[in-house]
Ligand SMILES: Cc1cc2nc3c(=O)[nH]c(=O)nc-3n(C[C@H](O)[C@H](O)[C@H](O)COP(=O)(O)O)c2cc1C
C-alpha cells in the first residue's frame with residue numbers, strides 16, 4: 504500500500520542518470536486493458552512486454568520510471584516522428600491485480616488522436632517509485648499526477664534534458680517487427 508507522507512520533488516541525482524540508466528527499449532503501441540484511463544485524463548500507450556527483452560532488460564524492477572519517448576510517423580494521422588517526455592509504469596498494477604506484466608507509457612503531451620500501431624523508442628532515465636496498491640482510484644490518479652510533476656522536474660535538469668536528443672529515440676530503421 505502507498506506509504507503516507509510527502510514525496511521527493513525529483514528522482515535520481517542532479518549530476519545525471521546513473522547505471523542501469525539510460526535504459527533503451529522499444530516496441531509497437533498495442534491495445535491495453537481498456538480500463539478507460541483516457542477518461543481519467545491519463546491514457547497509457549502499451550508496448551508488448553517482450554520489448555523489455557530488447558537489450559536484455561527482462562529483470563528490470565517493477566515500478567514507475569521517467570524519460571523520453573520517440574514516436575514514429577503515424578500514417579493514420581499524418582503526424583511526423585517526434586520526441587516527448589514521458590512517465591511510465593512497468594509491472595503488475597497491484598491496484599488492478601493484473602496477472603501479466605505490462606509496460607505502459609504516458610506521454611506528457613496532449614494528442615488529438617490515438618496512435619495505436621506507431622512504434623515507440625524509449626530512453627529511461629530514472630526510477631521514481633515502486634508500484635503500490637491504493638485505497639481508491641482517486642488516490643492512484645493523484646499519485647500518477649504527482650509522478651508526472653516529479654518526472655517533469657527531473658527532466659528539466661541539464662544532465663537529463665540532453666537525452667531528448669539521443670539518436671536512439673528517432674531511429675526506426677528495421678524496428679517494425681521488434682516487440683510485435
Ligand atoms: C506513471 C504511472 C504510474 C502508475 N503507478 C501505478 C501503481 O503504483 N499501481 C498500479 O496498480 N498501477 C499503476 N499505474 C498503472 C495504471 O493503473 C494503468 O495505467 C491503468 O491500469 C490503465 O491501464 P490501461 O491503459 O492498460 O487500460 C501507473 C501508470 C502510470 C502511467
Ligand SMILES: Nc1ncnc2c1ncn2[C@@H]1O[C@H](COP(=O)(O)OP(=O)(O)O)[C@@H](O)[C@H]1O
Nearest residue numbers: 534535536537540541546547548610617618619
Ligand atoms: N498523452 C498520451 N500518452 C499515451 N497515450 C496516448 C496519449 N494521448 C493519446 N494516447 C492514445 O491513447 C491510447 C491509450 O488509451 P487507454 O485509454 O489507456 O487505452 P488502452 O487500454 O488501449 O491502453 C494510446 O495507445 C494512444 O494511442
